Amino acid sequence: MEVTLSDDQEFFRDTTRRFLATECPLTEVRALASSATGFDRDYWRQGAELGWTSLLVPEELGGGSISGSGVVDLTVVADAFGRHVAPGPLLPGNVVAAAVARAGTDEQRRELLEAIVGGATVVAWCGAEYAIGVARPDAPTSAPAGADVVISGSSAPVESAGQADHLLVTTQGPDGLAQYLVPTSTAGVTTTALDGLDLVRRFARVDFDAVVVPASARVGTAATTGADVERQLQVALVMQAAEMVGAAERTFDFTVEWAFDRYSFGRPLASYQELKHRFADMKTWLEASHALAAALAREVQADDPGAAETASVTKAYLGEYLAELMQDCVQIHGGIGLTSDHDIHLFLRRVVADRSLFGTPADHRQRIAVIRAGSAA
Amino acid sequence: MTGLHTDTDTEIESVESFVARAETWLADNLPRRPRVEAGLRGFGSDEEELASVAQARHLQRTLFDGGFAGICFPREYGGQGLALAYQLAFNQACAPYEMPRIINVPTFVPCAAVLLEFGTEAQKQQHIPAILKGEELWMQFLSEPSGGSDVAGALTTAVRDGDEWVINGSKVWTTGAWWSDYGLCLLRTNWEVPKHQGLSVFIIKIDQPDIEVQRIEMINGSREFCQEYMTDLRLSDDRRVGEVDDGWTIGRRWMFHERNAMGGGSPFVSGPAPGHAPPNDGEDSLVALARETGQLSDPRARDLIGEALTLQRAGIELSKRIGAGMATGAIPETAASIARLMGAVVGERVISIRLELAGSAAAAWDADDPAAGVGMSYLMRQANSIGGGTTEMARNNISERVLGMPRERTLDKDVAFREVPKGPPAGSS
Numbered sequence: 001m002e003v004t005l006s007d008d009q010e011f012f013r014d015t016t017r018r019f020l021a022t023e024c025p026l027t028e029v030r031a032l033a034s035s036a037t038g039f040d041r042d043y044w045r046q047g048a049e050l051g052w053t054s055l056l057v058p059e060e061l062g063g064g065s066i067s068g069s070g071v072v073d074l075t076v077v078a079d080a081f082g083r084h085v086a087p088g089p090l091l092p093g094n095v096v097a098a099a100v101a102r103a104g105t106d107e108q109r110r111e112l113l114e115a116i117v118g119g120a121t122v123v124a125w126c127g128a129e130y131a132i133g134v135a136r137p138d139a140p141t142s143a144p145a146g147a148d149v150v151i152s153g154s155s156a157p158v159e160s161a162g163q164a165d166h167l168l169v170t171t172q173g174p175d176g177l178a179q180y181l182v183p184t185s186t187a188g189v190t191t192t193a194l195d196g197l198d199l200v201r202r203f204a205r206v207d208f209d210a211v212v213v214p215a216s217a218r219v220g221t222a223a224t225t226g227a228d229v230e231r232q233l234q235v236a237l238v239m240q241a242a243e244m245v246g247a248a249e250r251t252f253d254f255t256v257e258w259a260f261d262r263y264s265f266g267r268p269l270a271s272y273q274e275l276k277h278r279f280a281d282m283k284t285w286l287e288a289s290h291a292l293a294a295a296l297a298r299e300v301q302a303d304d305p306g307a308a309e310t311a312s313v314t315k316a317y318l319g320e321y322l323a324e325l326m327q328d329c330v331q332i333h334g335g336i337g338l339t340s341d342h343d344i345h346l347f348l349r350r351v352v353a354d355r356s357l358f359g360t361p362a363d364h365r366q367r368i369a370v371i372r373a374g375s376a377a
Numbered sequence: 378m379t380g381l382h383t384d385t386d387t388e389i390e391s392v393e394s395f396v397a398r399a400e401t402w403l404a405d406n407l408p409r410r411p412r413v414e415a416g417l418r419g420f421g422s423d424e425e426e427l428a429s430v431a432q433a434r435h436l437q438r439t440l441f442d443g444g445f446a447g448i449c450f451p452r453e454y455g456g457q458g459l460a461l462a463y464q465l466a467f468n469q470a471c472a473p474y475e476m477p478r479i480i481n482v483p484t485f486v487p488c489a490a491v492l493l494e495f496g497t498e499a500q501k502q503q504h505i506p507a508i509l510k511g512e513e514l515w516m517q518f519l520s521e522p523s524g525g526s527d528v529a530g531a532l533t534t535a536v537r538d539g540d541e542w543v544i545n546g547s548k549v550w551t552t553g554a555w556w557s558d559y560g561l562c563l564l565r566t567n568w569e570v571p572k573h574q575g576l577s578v579f580i581i582k583i584d585q586p587d588i589e590v591q592r593i594e595m596i597n598g599s600r601e602f603c604q605e606y607m608t609d610l611r612l613s614d615d616r617r618v619g620e621v622d623d624g625w626t627i628g629r630r631w632m633f634h635e636r637n638a639m640g641g642g643s644p645f646v647s648g649p650a651p652g653h654a655p656p657n658d659g660e661d662s663l664v665a666l667a668r669e670t671g672q673l674s675d676p677r678a679r680d681l682i683g684e685a686l687t688l689q690r691a692g693i694e695l696s697k698r699i700g701a702g703m704a705t706g707a708i709p710e711t712a713a714s715i716a717r718l719m720g721a722v723v724g725e726r727v728i729s730i731r732l733e734l735a736g737s738a739a740a741a742w743d744a745d746d747p748a749a750g751v752g753m754s755y756l757m758r759q760a761n762s763i764g765g766g767t768t769e770m771a772r773n774n775i776s777e778r779v780l781g782m783p784r785e786r787t788l789d790k791d792v793a794f795r796e797v798p799k800g801p802p803a804g805s806s
Contacts, residue, residue: 030487085795093400134736164801174504196741197752203741264527264795266789273785274769327725330759334525334767335602336758340594348756352732356740356752362733 001079002294011256012066013076020084038200041086048119056098071301076244082246085346087162087200096123098170103220103228122163126155127170131233132359142171149210156205161191181221198353234300237311241293241353247347248322252313255329260367285321309371396466407474433477437482437511449644453507461644461704463595476648485645487634488515488561495619495627518548518562528570535564544610554590554603564625572794576624582618669747684728692723714774728758
């Protein structure tokens with residue numbers, strides 16, 4: 001997160017954190033672990049009222065930001081979600097809302113935006129694999145069928161697909177990528193729940209068996225889809241980055257506290273040079289991660305052409321270093337850090353899940369090289 | 378390699394002959410190894426775990442009846458009295474078969490190993506044959522909630538009362554205490570001397586009213602670890618192993634045996650070392666994962682597979698070298714920590730490589746996914762770097778005991794244990 005926030009953003013940050021601490025303390029997160037949806041709908045509506053799903057939607061379309069910089073404001077929420085291991089479809093809600101606001105038809109915007117912004121409807125993004133270049137052979141495809149379009153294939157894992165009313169589906173069409181809005185109730189759409197690492201995030205595989213949608217379901221045009229998909233990926237990555245930093249920083253902070261409180265051989269862990277050096281390294285990684293996440297937010301906010309590379313640099317760095325930071329924090333706790341009762345695994349699960357979704361660090365290192373080399377994949 | 382002659386009356390068979398005999402016997406008597414191995418022994422239900430324990434006892438009994446239990450244990454306590462070379466060869470031969478691996482650590486090592494070194498004749502006769510037959514499963518009552526690495530800092534206390542001792546306190550990280558028979562227990566018998574000088578070792582029968590055994594749940598759902606609470610537990614003095622207040626002499630060897638087992642160099646464990654066993658189907662599981670996820674021709678995946686296999690092989694050869702070197706004295710016993718550290722570091726890196734190969738399936742998967750277990754194994758990545766002695770302690774041991782580098786100044790070495798700081802000063806947090 002940014003080193004310096006505006007007064008409004010600070011207020012927003014404090015309100016968000018206080019809401020999460022009250023409405024969804026870690027005991028509640030643990031309780032939600034066994035629920036089908038992983039989040040409470042009322043809680044989500046309240047979060048929506050606080051602005052969680054409106055920040056990337058222009059005011060004239062029913063949304064609104066806190067500071068005028070919706071992307072940066074969103075990172076404040078994402079950071080809080082990391083800090084509190086919060087439930088709820090924050091990422092897919094914002095990715096799809098931003099996509100529909102940016103590239104949707106008037107009718108699509110009318111139909112969907114208010115419901116997403118109000119927290120009444122849940123949405124999911126299928127086919128994100130195309131954005132990162134890791135699409136499998138059975139990734140979704142689309143083909144014209146008269147005045148309609150037929151979508152076939154599979155996408156996994158898709159966050160919140162099992163709870164979603166609408167899907168934004170990225171497909172390989174006859175002339176390149178094409179995106180469609182598909183109600184989950186459409187014939188031929190099947191969602192199958194997956195097991196997952198995160199306690200409260202829910203993922204599914206979505207299968208499209210010759211699903212027919214009208215041509216008007218297309219989001220964006222042949223000319224815009226490439227940039228639209230890239231933008232969606234950047235929004236996802238900017239949120240992941242903020243969330244990973246939030247979770248890692250909270251973990252780091254309580255691990256530092258542990259090091260002061262835990263005595264071994266007559267002195268605190270914090271007095272051992274070997275551990276102090278590791279903490280110093282972790283602090284450095286954490287600050288670098290903050291810096292990258294903030295740089296990414298600024299560039300995505302400004303729709304900077306450099307944002308694609310910054311997004312991959314950020315994901316590659318945070319995915320690698322924050323995952324190691326988390327494991328080192330587990331290690332420093334010793335055996336207790338591997339128990340269910342200790343809270344550290346709640347944060348570890350969130351960081352590892354984020355690390356593995358929307359491209360691994362290795363995937364993004366490839367992307368950096370490709371972007372730099374100036375060639376298309 | 379031929380065996381050492383330890384029996385002057387009869388010719389000891391060669392290792393080759395022993396292995397040939399073992400291979401025939403194994404094929405006739407033991408079931409083949411199941412494909413899916415539990416990580417950190419994370420079982421399903423308690424019923425499944427108890428069934429696994431019963432199976433292990435049964436397998437051990439079968440091995441004992443077949444003459445393949447306690448290969449390096451003394452014959453007078455039910456073992457075969459053979460040299461390490463025989464056990465190492467047997468470890469290879471039995472790799473395709475289901476072995477009672479849960480008995481290796483800690484029942485054989487360090488518990489039986491410690492008992493062999495320090496137990497009274499009566500204790501050894503009572504317990505070692507029963508252990509080799511699978512009738513007694515032992516656990517270590519070593520770590521305490523207040524300290525894992527600081528083993529000598531034990532707070533659980535034994536106070537002498539005539540021919541008995543009265544025990545109060547808590548031990549933790551006892552694997553399977555809820556289904557085990559005995560605990561080898563390090564207790565404080567003196568608070569007025571420096572910590573190392575006030576410890577004693579006892580044998581505790583677990584199933585008794587003054588011990589409460591509670592299960593600990595790990596991140597992967599495993600509940601095999603336990604915490605024990607002892608309240609005014611009474612032990613007869615004949616349960617004591619070694620001299621009063623001299624328990625650290627035993628403690629040092631106890632730690633050595635534990636490190637040795639973690640590193641794969643102990644003569645008392647039987648079966649392939651964890652992580653080193655080849656899978657049943659003959660194809661390495663990393664290659665299988667890459668193949669089943671369509672990545673086998675990807676240069677990145679190949680690089681990772683190459684790295685993992687390189688590290689694993691280095692670890693295997695290192696364990697063999699350290700084990701063999703220690704057996705002949707060419708390598709000091711303190712080098713067990715080298716094998717232990719290597720095992721942990723390699724294990725961490727291989728798990729991280731699996732995570733990378735798994736891609737998004739590490740975050741969410743269905744039961745059929747080839748990468749289904751990878752995410753969870755990553756959550757537990759540090760388990761092998763913490764349990765059995767942390768990698769931090771291993772590095773201390775290597776630098777200080779192998780390389781002879783000076784220890785850092787400690788504040789508790791010559792101070793009466795009662796005076797040693799055990800937490801932040803009151804009111805300072």
